[in-house]
Amino acid sequence: MNPTVRLATRVGSALATMLVASFLVFVLLEYSSTNVSAKILGPYSSESSRQMLSEKLGLNDPLLVRYLRWIGVVVGLREDPVVTSGLIGSPVVDARYFGNFGYSQLYKKPVVEVVLPALENTALLATVAFFGIALLGMLIGIVCGAYEGSAIDRSLSLVASVAASVPEYASAVILMFVFVVTYQVLPGASNLDTTSGWSVSSQLILPAAVLIIYDFGYVARTVRTSMTNVMRSPYIKAAILKGLSFRRVVFVHALKNAMVTPFTVILLQIGWLVSGVVVTEVVFGYPGFGRVLLEASLSGDIALVEACTLISLVVVILTQVASDVGYMVLNPEMRARA
Amino acid sequence: MDIVSSVLEVEALTIAYGKGRRAIEAVSEVSLSIESGEALGLVGESGCGKSTLAMSVMSHLTGGARILSGSVQVCGIPVNGLRSSALRDLRARKLAMIHQDPMASLNPRLRIGRQLREVATLAVLSREEREARIEHTLRSVRLADTHRVLSSYPFELSGGQKQRIVIAMALLARPALMLLDEPTTALDVSVQAEIVDLIAEIRSSSQMGMLFISHDLPLVAQVCSRIGVMYKGELVEIGPTDQIMNEPSHPYSRALLACTPRIAARGQRALLTGIDIPSKVREPRIEGCRFADRCSNARADSCLEEHPQLRALNNLQPDDRVRCHFPITEQADVPLQDAVRNDTAPAALPAPLLEADHLTRLFPHRAVSGNGQAVRANDDISFHMYRGRTLAVIGESGSGKSTLARLVIGLDQPSDGYIRFEGSKLPPSGRSDKVASAMQMVFQNPGGTLNPARTVGTGLRRAIRKLTNLKAASAVDQRARDLMLAVQLDPALMDRYPAELSGGQKQRVAIARAFAGSPALVIADEAVSALDVSVQASILQLLKHLQAQRGTAILFISHDLAVVHAFADDVMIVYRGKVVHSGLVDDVYHGPLHPYTERLLNAALRSERPILETTSDENTPVTAGHGCVYAQKCHRRLGDICLTVEPPERRAAEATLRCHILLEQLGRLSPRQRVMPQACNPGGTSQLAAQ
Amino acid sequence: MSDHHPYVSKAASLLSEGRATRREFLRTVTLLGTAAATAYAMADKIIPQARAQEAQPTFKPGGEVKLGMRVDDVTKPFQVDSAQKSNIIRQTLDNLTRTGADNITRPNLVSKWDVSEDLKTWTLKLRNDVTFRSGRRFTADDVVWNLKFALDDANGSSSIGLFKSYMLNEEKAGDKKKVTLWDANAIEKVDDFTVRLNLKAPQLAVPEHLFHTALPMMDPESNGNFGVGANGTGAFEVVEFQPRNRIVYKARTNHWDRKPALETFAFYDLGDNASTAIAALASKQIDGLYEADASQVDVLSKFPGLKYYEIATSTTGVIRGKCNIKPFDDPRVRKALRLATDADAILQLSLRGRGKVGEHHHVAPVNPEYAPLPPMKRDLAEAKRLLAAAGYSSGLDLELSVPADYEYLVNMAQGVTSQWAEANIRVKLKVLPGAQYWEVWDKVPFGVTRWSHRPLAIMQLALAYRTGTPWNESSYSNPELDELLSKAEATVDIEQRRLIMKDIELLMQDDGPIVQPIWKSNYTYLRSDIGGFQMHPSGYIFGEELGLV
């Protein structure tokens, strides 16, 4: 198989995963909620108007039909029946465009307009946290792996284990107590508002720290395991016996081999960072994607939940594809076979 | 350059694992030295401490090993306690090592060139010199296309090529001492022969000292001028190769020789004597001679109580030293025992137990061939098996011999052909419990043959319940104990997990399991190839014993021609899924030789001039029905006919072979072929007559 | 007092005889068009009272105040349905009237109103100095447009509900119900600064209704839409609006009479996590909270530099069973629940004491028509007796649904359940996320409902307990109560009405569907250098009243 075919297969399989997953999301959400039109019309609406709307939106159609229609709306092939039914009224909203996840009942605007800014904010936080996690995790993992069994390995591993055991909300609360209340060196809320004199970067410190503390241990553990496995391999022994310096053995011979598995793991943290950070965003009042998802879920804003879930799926699947491709690039054997 | 002539000086070296009372001595009081240009062989069973010794020379002891006393000097420099930079320098310039698994010692993610340059950089100065050196060294290990090799990743090279790279890497710095730790164990027989040949050549052409470590006595003998025999951490005998190979003085050296498989003369089969003591889990500590509990000559008083010293056997041969109270000095040239082979032609036998008829197994797989064509793992294989007889299948890795075993046992279904067992045709899948009970198998890898998560007894009892009519717990248990005893194991081992057993013990359990019912046929798929020779011999003895007792037919799958010669009655030589040569063992080994048989025998007998493969294009697929399967690699290829026309079946005595060459023009083994391969003295010439 | 409404003098005599409370008097006479100051003066004359006249603070000019509050997206002011949303538009859009923290409704964009004796003709005199931000003068045409817009059912304003009974007709046009003004002249422009409302039925509360959150005065050109740059008569203009994040206002540059002290005013949304707001206050990212939780109050009280505000309200949580299903169909069970409740303790638990003890009749002490009753004490023995009499001698097993979005209600539910356990009433809590709960709030057999502040108890009672009304969540149906309610609504006389109210309260305590142990107060903390703030019982915030001192 050549690389393009291989990549195409991978993307195709990712798309298939997306489809199945989106179907599951659709089924779960559309069926768990008591009544879609009741959701749209609000709790005080009358039964007859709900039924009329249901008919108008085709909510009584077979599941698969509704699902396909929904997908059609999402990819911009169809018009959103909620918009065309005139329920939203002015301001006029486009009924047909790519990425049309519908209209958020909670925010009273098209879902994309809600999600995109939140996603942007989260991307900012996620980027900072990602680099922190990757760098710290790799550093500790490499040191521990290279000096397996040493005192430094044991103590750093313990630190990583303990850090990974502290829930985000716990570290967030503690950090807040120390840095916001006691020493007042950092802002307590990270709403990205700079008028109060706290810079955006100062507001990112605490949430990013919470995420890094929670996650770096996991990365470090993976890197360490991979590193120890490599360090035990015959070719590392051979390299040492060839008379190479330990540093050269670690950096030239071990690292490249040891980073293959963790590379995937590290990349997959992106998926977690985009959507798995609800708690942190809630604690710091960060206007991000996780909070949107939580609020949408809690308020039963189906269109928004569907969009958020789907977007987090896309992110995860994209990182999976990226990590697969990266794995191919990192691994000459795979590269050659491709 | 140093003027010190001794490149390695080991003095009274003692190395132990662990600390305090739990410390286990892996190497005890070992002294030896190697002059430059000299090759010393170290042999011994696994766990005898030879690798630990080698690592101490490299000053790279791991796993909690420590030098308790003694010293190691390389080129006069004591390696122990060397500062790390000095140590690195020593490793880079003076030492080189080829490891147990040479394939794995290349970094899979760095190009060969980079890995070679890295080593060269440590030793050589200028860039031009470096490149020239690399080029030269690669040529010296017979790697031609250096440019391609240098830009390759390890996985892009064949096993033999990687091996050469590793050797080249070791040679690059022109070290004073080269350590080889089982450098050929992971290779196919024919490749093995080439590599050993290469090593011997390098040794003779350089001033390098060499420490060659192996469990394979004849192999070592081929390269080294002196051999040390190690047993449980001690050097029990050391002396010139001739002496060790022909007149060893230590009972252990002698026993090692006795259990080393060899191809006996026509009409005879080697009698292999095992020196394994299988029934005990761990040997007790012995005050006296460490070999005493396995020694047939041991005497209660001195051997058990007094530790023997390594001493010169006599004044005439100060080089030959032995650690034994009662070294064997008389009858020095007692010949290794052979038994008379009393073969009967299959034709004279009653109805066959199993008939395989035109078995074919296709793997329709792109992954294997790449061109979408089916790979024929087995192609039209037919044979008969008889009660009480052993049919051996010989082939190199990838020849389809394991597929054949799987077809016979029913783990795989033939694409074509069928198997008839006890007169009735077996269904392609879903065999009856009766057939399952009558046909069992012993596998190759002792590590995998037993379920590591279940005790020996649990597995054995399960097999008994499944393969016999016994159901009552006490009867099953009794049967299990009987079986344990039958394979010469202490029934107490039934409570153990496989991880607590030695390889030989595991293999015995596997045999016990195979004999849980009353199998008419047992398939042994490389059942002894992963074992030490001493253990291998006793397992073979055990199998023979069980076979004699129960009249079991054995399908013996092996790559080792010597073992097959000693063990089997009939033999089939398989190449790429096709039987190229088959018949009675003697008639195949001594009769007109199929070129492939010839090459295998040549390798097995370790001729001076191994027959090389004609083409190195290993990946050319064989298209079924066109020509001889071996044609592409055949050193005696006649011409296009071999490639295009399927060779005719030719019969020679009780053997059949497929070759275009006329019988009388095929090679033969000399009738008085000596059983052992020759040491590296130039006098020994191959008696394999090449056309 | 000659130009006062005829009832004003009657009210004054009631007050002097002690038959009306001061609060009732003030509310009534102001609604009838008496200026608040005059009303207060009258009341003071009748019942002399040392009123601490709060000196108008002197503000530093300019400055910035940021309050923590949920910032929902508001695009349609006429559909506003919560105090927070109303606060978002209030800084830019004004109402014609304004009901203050003291429950007194005062003129705002109107300078005064007059009402006919039959309470059917209301004449609204507009201030003539009001201008929109665009500079255009605010006139009667704007009022007419806004009222008509709000009362057009195409625009989905909840104002319709308020005005329905006296301004609108409901017609059935085929399948659809159509709501129209009852008379083409119902909203009548008299001159450029006078608007007259001609009512179908008498109504006293018109000025209060004009302060309805969904009835702001907008520029007709806006077509009822709100956003950055919205054109209003308010003191501020919106310069930045990010829903769920913040809304920022700047003081208008062209002020009419109303010039705010602050240069910038803003609401910041910090999410629902109580500690985030506290942390933000700690790091001075906000200057105060729109409203604090009971839990936040305790924490914030430890902070230096903050000032506490509190006001009693008629906001409450009621626990009600559906009276048409077992076991709530038995009044003895309902009463037993009340008797098994220790309201004092619940007030402590759920609001940490910051509120008033409820008396299970949903008439708040802050409501003018409240009739004081002896406190309803906990009586476990009587509760058990009633239960046994109702056939539940082994006690009851119930499941109580609670909305998760009001923590004090969850706490209240936890409190009563542990109290009830002592009376053998075993209750399992089912806490539902708000969105789920408010979908079934009126359907669950046994639930907790939050009712927001209403100035009048009869409004509340009619809404929730009259037979067959849509929000009668308990399905309570008692002809006696219905009758009493109708009577109370028709009674203008304060004293008589209070007598009726007393009957209602007693009936609710004895037979009613609810357990109502608490009245929630509103409270908050602001930085102590912020002046001019008054806690409003409905949670309304007027940015132009604030300033830095």
Add this chain to the structure above:
Amino acid sequence: MSDQTQPLLAPIRHGRPPVVIERIWRAVSNSLLLRSPLFYVGCVPVVLWCLVAIFAPLLTGYDPNAQDIAALSQPEPSALHLLGTDQLGRDVWARIAFGARSVLTIAPLSLLSSYAFGIVLGLASGYSRLIDPIVTKLCDVMLAFPVIVLYVVLITAIGPSSSNIIVAVTVSTAPAVARIVRGMVLDLKDREFVDAARIRNESGLYIMFFELLPNMVVPLLVDFCLRMGYTIIKIGSLGFLGLGLPPPDPDWGGMVKEGVAFMLVWPHISLVPCLAIASLVIGFNLVADAVASVARRA
């Protein structure tokens, strides 16, 4: 049958414990594990919390839901309430102790159910080429959902309750377990002992559950311990987001959430449950580390 008829040594033992239990016992009694200090350090919190959960009523004089009105204004730790009281005047220690019960039942139960499904799915897909593509794809899909998203969406859809939390954890964890098991099956099923079983005509079910599964005990045990920690954190997150156990039953995550507002004045209300969660998770993680490192060495 045998030529050696002399029975040797040891009496025959009957009534052997099931293999898996024996295996675990062996792994535990394995001197290596008992020699690992990490193991003891990890066991301390786990065992302590288990004891606390079991003996909760004996360890506290308070009903975890009993409200002490008097303590409302003075919730700080005192002689009466050793760890203080919470915002509703309930004894924090009592709630922690009883909360340990729910944590230590819900997390293991949900994991057990995840493992039950995961192991069956994993064994089946690893062993059967027919089932494999379906199961694998399904697992891919489920694993593509970020865990917390799955939790939040599921719990808001089906409502928070202990059984629903178990459902949510199972839905999100079982595919991960299935994937691990499948990987191990693929690794194991070409081993000779599996072939040996097949040539004895053992059924697929027997091979899956008696030949393959026992070999996964140790890695699965490590995974289980790690997942325990992870699951406890995630269940706590649900509680923190208000999607945990319905009140009044004590739920550590919910306790953190309720106390978080008081962090600055009465930090004990949320710090105590935070520490409880963290210590329990650390315990499980360290035990996992210990088992893993011992398994690697053995």
